Structure formats: C-alpha cells, structure tokens
Amino acid sequence: QAGLAQPPSLSKGLRQTATLICTGNSNNIGNLGALWLQQHQGHPPKLLSHRNNDRPSEISERFSASTSGNTASLIITGLQPEDEADYYCSTWDTSLNAWVFGGGTKLTVL
Amino acid sequence: EVQLVESGGGLVQPGGSLRLACAASGFTFSSYNMHWVRQAPGKGLVWLSRISTDGSGEKYADSVKGRFTISRDNAKEVLFLDMDSLRVEDTAVYYCVRGNIQPAPGLDLWGQGTLVTVSS
Numbered sequence: 001q002a003g004l005a006q007p008p009s010l011s012k013g014l015r016q017t018a019t020l021i022c023t024g025n026s027n028n029i030g031n032l033g034a035l036w037l038q039q040h041q042g043h044p045p046k047l048l049s050h051r052n053n054d055r056p057s058e059i060s061e062r063f064s065a066s067t068s069g070n071t072a073s074l075i076i077t078g079l080q081p082e083d084e085a086d087y088y089c090s091t092w093d094t095s096l097n098a099w100v101f102g103g104g105t106k107l108t109v110l
Numbered sequence: 111e112v113q114l115v116e117s118g119g120g121l122v123q124p125g126g127s128l129r130l131a132c133a134a135s136g137f138t139f140s141s142y143n144m145h146w147v148r149q150a151p152g153k154g155l156v157w158l159s160r161i162s163t164d165g166s167g168e169k170y171a172d173s174v175k176g177r178f179t180i181s182r183d184n185a186k187e188v189l190f191l192d193m194d195s196l197r198v199e200d201t202a203v204y205y206c207v208r209g210n211i212q213p214a215p216g217l218d219l220w221g222q223g224t225l226v227t228v229s230s
Contacts, residue, residue, distance in 0.1 A: 035214075043222075044221060045220050047216065050214045054214070056218070098172075
C-alpha cells in the first residue's frame with residue numbers, strides 16, 4: 001500500500017530551526033491532515049502533534065505542525081541534542097481504507 | 111499510569127502461528143479503537159489492523175488480510191493479534207496503539223512493542 005513521502009534525512013545545527021516535510025495526496029493529507037510521531041533509537045514512537053495540528057499538553061512548544069494542501073509540516077525551533085530522532089507522519093487514507101505512514105526523516109542535530 | 115504493555119513475541123518458524131496480547135491500563139479501554147502497527151528492523155512504521163470499541167468492526171492492511179486476526183476483551187482490557195501462516199518478512203517489532211478520537215482521530219498512545227522473529 002502506498003504511503004506518504006518524507007525526505008530520509010535532515011541535518012541542522014544546535015539551536016537552529018528544522019522544518020520536516022510530509023507529502024501525500026487528496027485522499028489523505030489533503031483531506032484529513034497528518035499527525036507526527038517522534039521515535040528515538042530503541043524506543044516506541046511518541047505522538048508530537050495530532051492530525052488537526054494540536055499539540056498534546058506534554059509536548060514542548062518548540063514543536064508545531066501545519067498543513068497546506070497535500071503537504072504537512074513539522075517545525076522544530078531551538079534544536080536541542082535530544083531532538084535527534086526519527087520523525088514520522090501518518091494519516092488515514094480514504095482511498096486505501098488504511099492508515100498510512102511516511103518513511104520517516106532522520107533528524108541529526110549537529 | 112496510562113500504558114499499553116505487549117507480550118507474546120518470540121521466535122517462530124515460517125508457516126507457524128503466534129498470538130500477541132496487549133494489556134491496557136490507566137484509561138477506559140472500551141472507549142477507544144485499538145490498532146496494531148509493526149516496524150521491521152531498521153525500517154519504518156506499517157499499520158496492520160484496527161478494531162472498533164466494541165469489537166464489531168475490523169480493518170486490515172492488504173499485507174496481512176486473511177492471515178492476521180485482531181480481537182479484544184473489554185472486560186479484561188486486553189487487545190490481541192492472532193498471526194497465522196507467518197513469513198520471514200513478518201519479522202518486526204509489533205506495537206499496540208490506542209486510537210484517539212479527540213481532538214482528531216489518531217494514534218496517540220503506543221506500547222513498548224514486542225519482537226516477533228520468523229526464521230527457520
């Protein structure tokens with residue numbers, strides 16, 4: 001089943017801003033938005049942002065999400081060493097009748 | 111504490127079967143759809159299946175349809191995944207995931223995962 005498209009890697013410096021991109025189509029992101037997950041090596045994923053771009057209360061304000069057309073974005077400001085992780089986008093696809101994920105972006109904080 | 115704890119993973123031969131379980135605690139289990147998602151070693155996340163709050167509705171990814179069965183016991187607050195005709199490519203960490211509705215339908219709580227290895 002087809003998924004969402006994410007760049008495999010992104011490198012940014014400490015205290016910089018990272019923008020992670022997730023591209024879908026009108027059957028998924030364009031219609032329903034996307035949620036974002038963070039996964040550190042050896043740990044389960046953790047929800048960073050809901051599909052409506054709301055942030056769970058325990059998540060830092062440095063993380064924010066937005067959607068424009070068929071593209072979802074996760075913006076991380078003031079990058080910290082602990083932000084180094086894999087980031088996944090996901091949403092429901094109305095054509096596939098299934099949840100779909102992006103392939104993940106590995107964020108490196110230099 | 112709000113948590114999901116998976117169990118039942120292990121080594122199984124190709125063609126074999128395995129039953130995974132996920133114990134929920136700290137929230138009203140029967141109010142949430144539940145999902146299984148897996149992650150092959152070094153790979154990304156793949157959604158497998160979803161079950162409705164009362165167990166009456168199930169959805170499956172094409173890759174596991176007809177081989178895997180999702181079920182739940184709301185009285186015991188446990189989610190199951192019965193896996194048959196296992197293949198080498200089913201080797202992965204299997205996550206139990208809560209399906210939230212508010213503020214938008216999603217996947218808001220993940221278990222720690224259980225590793226399934228299919229090998230002869």
